[in-house]
Amino acid sequence: MSRLVLLLQAGGIASAALRFACSTISIQRLDPIVEPGRIPSGHVHQIVGGNAFNATMEGDIGERGTCTTCAYTEDFSNYWTAVMYFRHENGSYKRVPQYPNAQLGSDGSDAPDIKGGMTVYYTSKDFNSNGNQFIRAFPPGFRMTVGSPTANTVDYARGHPGLRYTCLQTVLTRGSETTEFPTKPCPAGIMAIHHFPACWDGKNLDSPNHQDHMYTTTKGGFAEAGACPTSHPVRVAQVAYETMWDTSVFKDMWPKNGKQPFVWSFEGNGYGTHADYLFGWKGDSLQRALNSTCMFHRCGSPGVQGVLKTQTAEEMNKCAVRNLVVEQTDGWLVELPGQKMVPMRFRG
Template sequence: MKGLAALVLLQAAGLSQAALRFACSRVSIQRLDPLVEPGRIPSAHVHQIVGGNAFNATMAGDIGEQATCTTCAYTEDLSNYWTAVMYFRHANGSYKRVPQYANAQLGTEGKDAPNIQGGMTVYYTQKDFNTNGNKFIRAFPPGFRMTVGSPAASSADYAKGHPGLRYTCLQTILTRGSETADFPAKPCPAGIMAIHHFPACWDGKNVDSPDHQAHMYSTTRGGFAEAGECPTSHPVRVAQVAYETMWNTTAFAGMWPADGRQPFVWSFEGNGYGTHADYLFGWKGDSLQRAMNSTCMFHACGSPGVQGVLKTQTVDEMNRCAVKPTVVEETDGWLDALPGQAEPAMGHMPMRV
């Protein structure tokens, strides 16, 4: 009863109006997945991971108290964010990892993004890019985790039910819109942006569930439109977490198959419909709730030279944070097979539904 009363008072004190958009450079690229395959070394397929340096094969407890640095612009965000890795499949059957590049509009001052080592752009939005809305947004609790999408998905029917999982064929590095559910069917002048929008409705009780998804409910409408109303089964509105990952496919434009076949695959040998992402909350203390209760948007929430509600660091500091690889194997170069996919055990790869 006291907890409910405190929540009501907090809501009455001020509705959330913040929106965060920030860069995170890579902290590791390796075959580990502490959510779906905890303790398995190596995991089924290669992931690209950003965020805190507590990332390892088995993660539990308050990650915000375990990491000592982060590759994200906000120093209080020690969370981990990860997706599968994109590969180019050559006509001769070999594979090459597609490099990543940073969002041109980001950095810690909005001008030094080219120095960011790969990674992704992370969003915590409440409504859309025109207004922050007037609903109370609750921060995730310590230990919270979730996934979105499924490596087992392989059809357009699945994609229809997941409008937050999309791609943009980049005409320039600033292109937005014109989203597709599968990989673009032709070469893209500036690469491919993969987009992952997570559910924004929580059951308010469980920090995880057996499939890492049932404790959440998606009312995502696609793009950065405001998510729909939460159902009574999942009544707690949380921030709409989203990732944008820029994959620099331009080096492969001259290698596009003569038959026109789309040559890109995810690291589990899957097509674009199987895209998926993982989130492990690790904001330190009340920093995320403090941000969500503010009225700032994007760089105004904190950047060098701008005093905001959150503390930031330089790109050099972001890039210096890293995780020593647990799995030592070749994930780059021209490979005869995708790491892990030549092993018989891959037929038992866990499925997200």
């Protein structure tokens, strides 16, 4: 029996879709995928997930963590992106605060009390059906990235429909996605969106550029993905992040010349947005969920019994990791951490 057939038999034909919150576990310069072992890494990241996060991460992460900042207690994966900064007219920088999804409070109500972080999705063909496709959970040790901090052209952005921004008119605004940072102040902030590829080659847990073992068929948003090619035949869940950045706190500091003032922590414009994923679900917990028919809160949430175990926002917020890089990443900074090899000075 072929390896592919075995993989398909391990998957499920169902209509599961996971959406859950993860609070912030760390904001520091570490990147165990792109820069393993380097302390510090090149630019600041905001990280959520399990407390096994470190400068180097190998093997089955799901068996190493003892707590997680994600709502599902069996998810010790790590999810991270660059950090957004506001660049003042005087040249100084300040980190943009994050806030949680307004629909993902500790009890699934509209009263969130989660510490920053992001919303994570695992979706199938679409929100209603997988069709006749088997959706395979990732194996231990799996990792991938999407986007690139070196990207700086609109053509690159247009060619990656899974990487987008939404100018939030309210905390519940969705749709109306753009390829670059919004050019006008957004009343409720900016949502950064990262959709990962959902077609795997079925063999490699990683690749030299952390992307070639995957193939994207996303059409943007949560539109139905296209068929996987023969080079990457194994259909896995499509992972997506939504990070809510509260840019509204800088509305009275918008530059007089009207220039868009936000940058990523690598001093990059919106075209260089990127994200990293390191699988760490414990045992077969993710596969069980993918094999089910649960949708969002019905997969498990406080007060709702589902296929997955959950924890409260208070428990999520308690999980932490030690900062291996001792430097200031917030407050008014003369320069972005890691972007100039000179002693840092701070204002305010």
